[in-house]
Amino acid sequence: MEIAVPSMSDKKWTCADLLSSYRFWGIIFFFFALSFISSLSSSYSIYFWSKSLSIPADRISVILACSQIGYLLGMIASWFVCRIKSRYPLYFVALLLIIGVVCFFCVNNPSEVIRLIIGQFLMSFGVGIMTLLVPMLLFSAIGSTQTFVILFSLCLLFRFIIANYLPIFIYSIPHEYISTITITLSIIALLFLLPLPKELFSVAPPKRNSSTQRPECAKPVIVALLAFFIPIYIIYWFVRIHREMQFVTPSPRLMTACGAGWLSAIMPFSAAILCLTLSEEIRTLLANENEDTGIQSGWALFWALLFPPVGIAIIQAKMNRFIVANAENSSDES
Template sequence: MENTSAPSSNIEWTLADFLSTYRYWAVFFSSLLLAIGGQGFSTVFPLISQMAGSSAQTIGIFYFGSTLGWVAGAFLAFIVASRHGRSALISPILVCAIVAISFLPAPALWGSPAFLFLFGVVFGTVRAVFPLAIAIFLVGGRPGKIDFGCALTLLSTTILISAFAPIGASWLYGLDLGAVPVVSAFLACLLLAVILLVPAGNLAFDEAPRPRHTPLAPRRRSPLLVAVILVMPPILIFLMAIGVHLFQANDADVTSSPVTLLLALLVFGIAVAAFIYLAYWVYRIHGELAGAARSQRLLTPLAGMLIAILVPLGLPVLVMTLGDLLNHRARDRGDGSLISIAWLGIWSFILPPVAIGMIQNAANESYGMGSDSA
């Protein structure tokens, strides 16, 4: 197994090392909770303030304070987080929670410029400290460019997911046209984030990563067959939608037809089977590449499978790291690159089954089994 007992000055964390730690996922999910809570709260904040009699200028004070909060967040990230990472994240969350709780027994505070400014500052601090501190934590592990970029990309998906938060916040606001449900949900997000961070301990990645190795016997698969199995469901769904649209354009009612329902069930069954095969392929490819040669760049098969199917952008990121690993192994043997990282990245986000087929083809060659020209 690779030597992981080198001094901290020589360590180089890989994406797989990051994803195999509790602290990474604690930061991921706490960041997700804060992004959801913050985005939802800021969406309905103007409505709550107007109901409390605040003017547009008073509401602007909150957002001005939120902007200044980024300065405080940057200070915590660059000065405190490098030594006391967990405290740098938890402290502003607790202060923000205390200030937010004050609104519940004293609704008149919604119209207080001084209080709104204070709340804006701590609110902005919480939203600023996480992305900056996370980047500092990751850099501490001295990862390569691709590993750092992929680890940060996965964390950035929390911002994408938070785009759905305004829907939930609007629904909560509509329950009684008041601040209590929205603020309570915001406080719940803050509390859950703290609960996740407390057991994480030291958030810096400045020690040697934990070694892991779960090998499986390498197997050759047809890249074309793998890609076809995975691309079949979206193609069938697209063709079925086109067919229904054409029939409806001719005033034919096909939505309630038994044939349409049977076709829909068939497509659904194929989609489920393809999803199961995707999970199986991700599981096998991580174990098989580990069986061909040990590497700290590989996740365990179970972890790779769960990340690919549960984490947003998890599959494209894993595919990119697998491609980089296969190229690295080929260069170590004195061969050229097995796969184009540029094209792999393009297909990973446009049509992942094609990228998966590219990985399988490169894996076949790395096993010494030859490529599938199909």
């Protein structure tokens, strides 16, 4: 059976709404592509400029300094850009990216250092804007300060990882392919922004439909062993548990069954996110039944991050407790 998942009031989005929306993934991919291109250009400058263009080290240091200035000014400019809660700031950043890439990677002689500076500045300026714009857009959708802090930290962490580990692979790429890769990636990133609706997250989230099934008890130990020896079982288990939860109490905070399966298959650390949400929902159901809520959600999150089979076993044990409590209360009422 398929049901329509209810929405929050006042046009508020939930984490499940975001993760099920193309708007979220389109913006995230654009930020990743922009960070990758900016870091690629920085790595490219240190090695390839001195080797192929014979640019002196002092000029390279000036270019890199302008890049950092552009990043800081971009973060300052994002305070103003964030007030425009539509897709147009993203198009503005995409335009900066295209101009920066063209200026940066179409330089053929050392006399065009100014174009290198402009290109590097514009790309870093765009990254600076997106570093605050992405968390702010999602904060405006959910209205949670915790969401803003987590996303801002993740944006900084991702940029740090790309900037420090990309040079390991950059030197194996032939020199003549660098500009082609960068220009192609910037065009693809722009194409991901085109289908975004004008209002972004300032309107109510789209309706979501989820398949359901009647909940059944399962032994947590067996679930953990299957998840450990057959990793693909984790995907099946998340689909099944979300079907059961949406059957018991349709909630806008939960993913649809299909969405949970895709998320657990393609997104790193998705098991922790799904287990935390499931734990909170089941604890609420147990509290409504005047039952012991069991292990705290923090421990479920800890084990889902450290060792996902144990995390899903904890959730299965909570679900079993609710199924038994619900059956007992139903028999008492009858």
